[in-house]
Amino acid sequence: MMNMVKIGIIGTGGIARAHVSAYRKLPFVQIVAAADVIPGRAREFAEREGLTDAAAYDSHTELLAADLDGVSICTPNVSHHRTAVDSLRAGKQVLLEKPMSVTLAEALDMVKAAKESDRMLSIGFQPxxxxxxxxxxxxxxxxxxxxxxxxxxxxxxxxxxxxxxxxxxxxxxxxxxxxxxxxxxxxxxxxxxxxxxxxxxxxxxxxxxxxxxxxxxxxxxxxxxxxxxxxxxxxxxxxxxxxxxxxxxxxxxxxxxxxxxxxxxxxxxxxxxxxxxxxxxxxxxxxxxxxxxxxxxxxxxxxxxQLNLFDEKVRDFAEAVRDGRPAPIPGEQILIQQxxxxxxxxxxxxxxxxxxxxxx
The missing domain is CATH 3.30.360.10 (Dihydrodipicolinate Reductase; domain 2)
Known part of the structure; x- marks a missing residue:
C-alpha cells in the first residue's frame, strides 16, 4: 500500500492555489491542513478549494502541531524565515516559495535549522x-x-x-x-x-x-x-x-x-x-x-x-518526502544567491x- 504524504499549506494567497492544484494531481498526497494569519481566511480557502477534510488554523504554530509530513510555505517574504524555521524545528519537511528570505541572516538561520533538525528545506524554483x-x-x-x-x-x-x-x-x-x-x-x-x-x-x-x-x-x-x-x-x-x-x-x-x-x-x-x-x-x-x-x-x-513546471516542482518535493530523498533544490545552494x-x-x-x- 502506498504511503500517504500529509501536507499542510501555510499562507492561503494566490500562490497557495497553485500548490493545492499540483498536490491534488498526486495520488499519494493528502492536504490535511491550511493556516493563515487573517482570521477565518484558511477556512474560506479550504472550502473554496474543496478541501472538505482539511483542518483550518489562524496561525502556523497551530498547524504545525497537527499530524503532518511536510508543508508548503506560501506566505509573504517577510514571513518566510519564521514559518520555515518553526516548521523545520517541528519536524516537518519544507517546500518554501522563492525568494528564500528577506535578509542573508535569515537565510543562514533557515539552513542551520534544516541541518539541526535533519529535515529538508527545498526552495521553489520551478524553471x-x-x-x-x-x-x-x-x-x-x-x-x-x-x-x-x-x-x-x-x-x-x-x-x-x-x-x-x-x-x-x-x-x-x-x-x-x-x-x-x-x-x-x-x-x-x-x-x-x-x-x-x-x-x-x-x-x-x-x-x-x-x-x-x-x-x-x-x-x-x-x-x-x-x-x-x-x-x-x-x-x-x-x-x-x-x-x-x-x-x-x-x-x-x-x-x-x-x-x-x-x-x-x-x-x-x-x-x-x-x-x-x-x-x-x-x-x-x-x-x-x-x-x-x-x-x-x-x-x-x-x-x-508538455510539462507543467510548477507541478513538477511540487511533485519532486512530495516524492522526496515520500521516499526520504534530500531536498530537490536545497537551501544551502540558494543561500549563495541570497x-x-x-x-x-x-x-x-x-x-x-x-x-x-x-x-x-
Missing part, C-alpha cells in the same frame, strides 16, 4: 524542471565551452511592476532583485554548479515605481525596480546581472555564457510585457564556435514537452564594491 534547462546545464558542465570566464544574465519587463507586499522594503526585503532576479541568478548559478562569489559592485534605482505616471502605489514604493551588478567568483569567473520591472526598452538582452572554446546564447520563452525574465522555460539556445577554419553557429535543438542579492543591495547603498558574506 529548473524545464528539460531544456537541464540540457543547458549538461552542455556547460560537459566542457564543450571550455573554461567559462564570463556570464551575463537577467531580464526585464517593459512594464511588469507588482504592488502590495512586493513593494514594501519591510515585507519584501528587495524588489525586482528578489522577485524575478532570483530566477535569473538560479538559472545561471545552477548551470555553473553554484560557484562561490567573492565581491559585488552594483547600482539600483526605482525611477518608475516612485512615479505616479507608472505605478498606482508610487507613494508606497520602497524597493528597487531596476538593478545591475558585476559579481566576481572564484576561478576567474565574472557574472553581469541585470534586472528590471519596468523600462523604456524591449529587452535587456539574452543570457550568455562565454567560454574559451565556445559561447552559448540563451533566450527565455514567452512574449508580451510580462515576459523576458527567467521565471519560465527556455525559448532558444545557440552555440557560437569556430569550425573548419571559420566562425560558425549551431542552433541547439529544444526538447519538446548572499549575492545581499551584496547587491549593500553595494548599491554604499556606492562601492563590497565583499560577499558567506560562512566559511
Amino acid at each position: 529548473r524542471y524545464d528539460p531544456n534547462m537541464k540540457r543547458l546545464q549538461e552542455i556547460v558542465q560537459s566542457g564543450r565551452l571550455g573554461q567559462v570566464y564570463y556570464v551575463e544574465t537577467g531580464g526585464g519587463r517593459r512594464r511588469g511592476m507588482p504592488g502590495g507586499t512586493f513593494i514594501s522594503k519591510t515585507l519584501a526585503g528587495a524588489g525586482a532583485m528578489a522577485d524575478i532576479g532570483c530566477y535569473s541568478l538560479d538559472m545561471a548559478l545552477n548551470t555553473l554548479g553554484y560557484p562561490r562569489p567573492l565581491t559585488v559592485s552594483a547600482f539600483t534605482a526605482n525611477h518608475f515605481g516612485t512615479n505616479p505616471l507608472y505605478h498606482p502605489e508610487a507613494n508606497k514604493f520602497e524597493v528597487e525596480d531596476f538593478g545591475v551588478a558585476m559579481v566576481r567568483f572564484e576561478n576567474d569567473l565574472t557574472l553581469q546581472f541585470k534586472i528590471s520591472w519596468a523600462m523604456h526598452m524591449d529587452t535587456l538582452g539574452a543570457t550568455m555564457f562565454l567560454g574559451t572554446d565556445a559561447g552559448l546564447k540563451v533566450t527565455p520563452a514567452g512574449s508580451g510585457p510580462w515576459s523576458g525574465v527567467w521565471d519560465g522555460a527556455i525559448g532558444s539556445m545557440t552555440m557560437f564556435h569556430d569550425d573548419f577554419g571559420g566562425h560558425t553557429s549551431t542552433e541547439v535543438p529544444l526538447i519538446g514537452h 548572499a549575492i542579492i545581499d551584496g547587491v543591495l549593500r553595494s548599491a547603498d554604499l556606492r562601492r564594491e563590497v565583499s560577499v558574506q558567506l560562512p566559511v
Whole structure:
C-alpha cells in the first residue's frame, strides 16, 4: 500500500492555489491542513478549494502541531524565515516559495535549522524542471565551452511592476532583485554548479515605481525596480546581472555564457510585457564556435514537452518526502544567491564594491 504524504499549506494567497492544484494531481498526497494569519481566511480557502477534510488554523504554530509530513510555505517574504524555521524545528519537511528570505541572516538561520533538525528545506524554483534547462546545464558542465570566464544574465519587463507586499522594503526585503532576479541568478548559478562569489559592485534605482505616471502605489514604493551588478567568483569567473520591472526598452538582452572554446546564447520563452525574465522555460539556445577554419553557429535543438513546471516542482518535493530523498533544490545552494542579492543591495547603498558574506 502506498504511503500517504500529509501536507499542510501555510499562507492561503494566490500562490497557495497553485500548490493545492499540483498536490491534488498526486495520488499519494493528502492536504490535511491550511493556516493563515487573517482570521477565518484558511477556512474560506479550504472550502473554496474543496478541501472538505482539511483542518483550518489562524496561525502556523497551530498547524504545525497537527499530524503532518511536510508543508508548503506560501506566505509573504517577510514571513518566510519564521514559518520555515518553526516548521523545520517541528519536524516537518519544507517546500518554501522563492525568494528564500528577506535578509542573508535569515537565510543562514533557515539552513542551520534544516541541518539541526535533519529535515529538508527545498526552495521553489520551478524553471529548473524545464528539460531544456537541464540540457543547458549538461552542455556547460560537459566542457564543450571550455573554461567559462564570463556570464551575463537577467531580464526585464517593459512594464511588469507588482504592488502590495512586493513593494514594501519591510515585507519584501528587495524588489525586482528578489522577485524575478532570483530566477535569473538560479538559472545561471545552477548551470555553473553554484560557484562561490567573492565581491559585488552594483547600482539600483526605482525611477518608475516612485512615479505616479507608472505605478498606482508610487507613494508606497520602497524597493528597487531596476538593478545591475558585476559579481566576481572564484576561478576567474565574472557574472553581469541585470534586472528590471519596468523600462523604456524591449529587452535587456539574452543570457550568455562565454567560454574559451565556445559561447552559448540563451533566450527565455514567452512574449508580451510580462515576459523576458527567467521565471519560465527556455525559448532558444545557440552555440557560437569556430569550425573548419571559420566562425560558425549551431542552433541547439529544444526538447519538446508538455510539462507543467510548477507541478513538477511540487511533485519532486512530495516524492522526496515520500521516499526520504534530500531536498530537490536545497537551501544551502540558494543561500549563495541570497548572499549575492545581499551584496547587491549593500553595494548599491554604499556606492562601492563590497565583499560577499558567506560562512566559511
